[in-house]
Amino acid sequence: MLKRFLLTPGPTPVPPEVLAALGEPVVHHRAPRFTEILAEVLAGLKYVFQTVNDVLVFAASGTGAMESAVVNVVNPGDHVLVASVGNFGERWLKLTRTWGAEVTALEYEWGTKADPADIEKALAADPAIKAVFVQSSETSTGTVNDIRAIGAIVARTPAILVVDAVSGLGATDLKTDAWHVDIGVAGSQKALMVPPGLAYVAVSEKAWQVVEACTTPRFYFDYRTYRAKMTGDGAQTPYTPAVSLMVAQNAAIELIRQEGLENVFERHRWLGRACKAGVQALGIELFGPDDPDANSVTACKVPAGLDGGRITKLARDKYGVWLAGGQGRLKGQVFRFGHCGYFGASDILVGLGVLEMVLAELGYDVEWGAGTGAAAQVLAQSPVQL
Numbered sequence: 083m084l085k086r087f088l089l090t091p092g093p094t095p096v097p098p099e100v101l102a103a104l105g106e107p108v109v110h111h112r113a114p115r116f117t118e119i120l121a122e123v124l125a126g127l128k129y130v131f132q133t134v135n136d137v138l139v140f141a142a143s144g145t146g147a148m149e150s151a152v153v154n155v156v157n158p159g160d161h162v163l164v165a166s167v168g169n170f171g172e173r174w175l176k177l178t179r180t181w182g183a184e185v186t187a188l189e190y191e192w193g194t195k196a197d198p199a200d201i202e203k204a205l206a207a208d209p210a211i212k213a214v215f216v217q218s219s220e221t222s223t224g225t226v227n228d229i230r231a232i233g234a235i236v237a238r239t240p241a242i243l244v245v246d247a248v249s250g251l252g253a254t255d256l257k258t259d260a261w262h263v264d265i266g267v268a269g270s271q272k273a274l275m276v277p278p279g280l281a282y283v284a285v286s287e288k289a290w291q292v293v294e295a296c297t298t299p300r301f302y303f304d305y306r307t308y309r310a311k312m313t314g315d316g317a318q319t320p321y322t323p324a325v326s327l328m329v330a331q332n333a334a335i336e337l338i339r340q341e342g343l344e345n346v347f348e349r350h351r352w353l354g355r356a357c358k359a360g361v362q363a364l365g366i367e368l369f370g371p372d373d374p375d376a377n378s379v380t381a382c383k384v385p386a387g388l389d390g391g392r393i394t395k396l397a398r399d400k401y402g403v404w405l406a407g408g409q410g411r412l413k414g415q416v417f418r419f420g421h422c423g424y425f426g427a428s429d430i431l432v433g434l435g436v437l438e439m440v441l442a443e444l445g446y447d448v449e450w451g452a453g454t455g456a457a458a459q460v461l462a463q464s465p466v467q468l
């Protein structure tokens with residue numbers, strides 16, 4: 083018997099209330115009960131996105147949600163700007179190029195943030211840029227971009243701002259409307275505490291003008307079809323939805339509402355702070371800056387002489403703890419703790435305790451209890467439930 087802990091930044095652990103909802107008998111998607119559930123999920127997502135804009139839901143992974151934003155906005159030859167700070171920024175580059183955009187790429191060193199001043203300069207240099215694509219939380223590096231500053235800049239231009247908040251939404255503050263996010267993209271499997279499979283987009287009025295004018299052929303991902311069916315009273319889905327995941331998302335949103343969005347962010351802040359204090363107390367360097375807003379994932383440099391793959395494998399195979407490895411060019415160089423969604427103080431202590439045992443077994447000079455002790459000292463100061 084091996085007790086398993088999923089300490090990765092997606093998929094993430096699912097609360098028992100949500101698992102129970104997943105086990106409910108399947109409702110027919112045209113039944114009045116499902117119409118109620120859909121309405122509740124849409125209202126709940128507006129609460130989490132902090133928006134009055136239309137929110138659309140469909141079955142897809144996070145990448146599907148990203149691609150949906152591209153096909154609804156980009157015509158071949160359109161000028162767009164991508165600010166990339168990691169693996170998922172590179173995904174914006176690939177997606178926009180796949181769909182024929184002329185891309186201005188601001189590629190930052192992984193582990194750093196996008197500089198809003200560069201975005202301002204790039205938009206001034208090419209007034210034809212119609213959309214800016216960026217991540218809120220870049221899961222591969224743990225970095226969180228300054229969406230508020232970027233949004234203020236993009237809002238002064240005709241361009242729209244498209245933000246991948248797949249690992250940020252529900253963990254780090256993202257004020258979709260106040261920060262001028264025109265299309266916010268998210269998925270069910272991270273801070274929203276549901277298994278993978280649902281994609282969410284929040285679309286502003288400014289973005290709708292672009293979507294309406296976009297001539298790129300699309301069918302399943304056509305936002306106009308979803309808008310027609312899914313907004314207003316008696317909302318329906320245009321196609322068969324992932325019914326059970328919707329029921330589960332409704333239960334998870336109820337948990338977020340009970341805790342309160344501000345408390346949810348505060349809990350994530352304390353977990354992020356504690357995790358970072360713990361790994362640093364073990365002499366492990368963070369990958370990227372010690373940013374108080376980076377609360378979804380803690381990316382750590384693999385100590386010199388150790389093999390990153392062996393750290394995550396030993397943690398998984400001997401102790402049942404899933405940590406994430408490095409992605410893309412960081413493979414083998416980085417390992418990551420996820421703490422977005424259904425995470426509490428105990429998860430951080432379990433993760434750090436296992437890390438100590440794993441590092442010691444791999445020959446690293448571990449001061450026993452340094453990581454868990456430093457984290458516990460931080461966690462004990464939290465004014466909110468963890």
Ligand SMILES: Cc1ncc(COP(=O)(O)O)c(C=O)c1O
Binds near residue numbers: 092146170
């Ligand atoms: C920031 C970010 N964007 C996009 C994705 C892609 O999501 P998916 O793997 O569900 O397609 C992920 C998944 O880890 C992510 O963290």
